[in-house]
Amino acid sequence: MSGREVVVVGAYNTPQARVLEGQTSDSVTLAAITGALDDAGLTTADVDGLTVLPGLQYRGGADAFGYALGIPWFWTGAQVPGPAAVVEAAAAIGAGACDTVVLAGGQAGVYTDRAAVAPWARTPNEFIECWGLMTPAEWAMAAQQYLHRFSVPREKIAHVAAVIRNNGSRNPEAVYFGRGPYTAEDVLASRMIADPYHLLDCATTSEGGSALVLTTAERAADLDVAPVRVLGGAWDSWGPTYTHPPTYDRVAMWGRKAGDAAFAQAGLSRDDVDVFEFYDNFSWEIVRYFESLRYCDVGEGPDLVAGDAIESTGRYPIVTDGGTMSHSHTGESQRLQRVVQAVRQLRGESAANQVVGAEVALVAVIGEVLLLGA
Amino acid sequence: MTTTDRPVPHPSPLTEPFWAACREGRLLVQRCDKCGAHVFTPQEFCRECHADALTWVESAGDGHVVTFTVIWRPQTPAFDVPYVVAVVRLEEGYEMVTNIVGTPPDVVTIGAPVRVRFTPVTDAITLPCFELA
Numbered sequence: 001m002s003g004r005e006v007v008v009v010g011a012y013n014t015p016q017a018r019v020l021e022g023q024t025s026d027s028v029t030l031a032a033i034t035g036a037l038d039d040a041g042l043t044t045a046d047v048d049g050l051t052v053l054p055g056l057q058y059r060g061g062a063d064a065f066g067y068a069l070g071i072p073w074f075w076t077g078a079q080v081p082g083p084a085a086v087v088e089a090a091a092a093i094g095a096g097a098c099d100t101v102v103l104a105g106g107q108a109g110v111y112t113d114r115a116a117v118a119p120w121a122r123t124p125n126e127f128i129e130c131w132g133l134m135t136p137a138e139w140a141m142a143a144q145q146y147l148h149r150f151s152v153p154r155e156k157i158a159h160v161a162a163v164i165r166n167n168g169s170r171n172p173e174a175v176y177f178g179r180g181p182y183t184a185e186d187v188l189a190s191r192m193i194a195d196p197y198h199l200l201d202c203a204t205t206s207e208g209g210s211a212l213v214l215t216t217a218e219r220a221a222d223l224d225v226a227p228v229r230v231l232g233g234a235w236d237s238w239g240p241t242y243t244h245p246p247t248y249d250r251v252a253m254w255g256r257k258a259g260d261a262a263f264a265q266a267g268l269s270r271d272d273v274d275v276f277e278f279y280d281n282f283s284w285e286i287v288r289y290f291e292s293l294r295y296c297d298v299g300e301g302p303d304l305v306a307g308d309a310i311e312s313t314g315r316y317p318i319v320t321d322g323g324t325m326s327h328s329h330t331g332e333s334q335r336l337q338r339v340v341q342a343v344r345q346l347r348g349e350s351a352a353n354q355v356v357g358a359e360v361a362l363v364a365v366i367g368e369v370l371l372l373g374a
Numbered sequence: 375m376t377t378t379d380r381p382v383p384h385p386s387p388l389t390e391p392f393w394a395a396c397r398e399g400r401l402l403v404q405r406c407d408k409c410g411a412h413v414f415t416p417q418e419f420c421r422e423c424h425a426d427a428l429t430w431v432e433s434a435g436d437g438h439v440v441t442f443t444v445i446w447r448p449q450t451p452a453f454d455v456p457y458v459v460a461v462v463r464l465e466e467g468y469e470m471v472t473n474i475v476g477t478p479p480d481v482v483t484i485g486a487p488v489r490v491r492f493t494p495v496t497d498a499i500t501l502p503c504f505e506l507a
Contacts, residue, residue: 145441
């Protein structure tokens, strides 16, 4: 990245649970901010930039929180907190627009009508919602087309879900800690949600918050924390979400351009990455990331993820906290969880599934790509 | 609205002609006066050549299944499972998200030819579903 070097000095997940009794989206977001600042050894008096998404309040979250926290003037980011928001904030810090940015999100108490799918999985779009479409079905249609085109047996995709869930099963911080182990056969035996996705191929739903603190490498030198460097990153949009037909041809290369940019900025090759914190909203997405980010040719992803390759002891360790399938999925702040987990891996402080000697982490959340270094 | 009611489109001035035609059993699509491209969902200007001269024309309503999913966990209780959501490519060269109806879900396949079948949902809204041709 150009300009001042930017590092992550705080990374924190609040306790996550299916339901956090008595909590609100604001309260868990505040808890996440406090936890990340404590982790960094900083206070709100040090903060002059915010990217905040409480619950599903997509506009004005940073403004509201900055005021509520008593920060008089502050930079605000526009991205949903996650890898793209880290890139956005790093650019602002690097350019001198601000010095210390908190990125935070959290949700509690939003998903109450359990007869319906979660509110964030239902889009109000006029040409989408009326068909009974929801996010699992959106993503399922691209996966279905891929499996058909490349004649991929479903077991190869279910294997991905089993590995991720088993990572979470070993993680005491995961909502589904101790649940498992699972095999690909278990995934395929779970009830069907939206063909080809069975229940265990899909993200769960839960509550909790997450936050990060970014500052300059110069400022970090005064802190009692091992800084994690922002090496590169970018993001690709594909247009409005959940509006246009989600075919494989539209989805397949989502993130490739961002990935190319991230590796070029970092001056790294694909082989330099030690841990892959990919967004596991649905099992086949992991295959798509490896293809779109040029780890293999299109159609070869199912073979790349086979066997032990994506275990924490393998060459391509993925989703080491258990991800949305086992650790937690709150609607939006799970995007930050991917970065939090990458930071903890690079510090050697993962609660489970530590990748020995991890020095470079690749984070990808749909079209957002971020490279971090120890 | 509760989640026991099927969600229905709330047309905008831009999209009202589409839904009005559906009520009459006609499938409309915008066609660019300049380059001839068919544009869907409704837009203010052509995605191909950016001309703002889009005219509503009638689609023949014939196409094929690009991809689909059979849903067993409904969006809301308003939907009876299993139901099929699909992306259909019309012969005019544009794609729509829709439901495949009138057939057991397990006979739907990628590539299957389909034709439009209008399904009234409320007095105001008739949905352009598709059936196997």
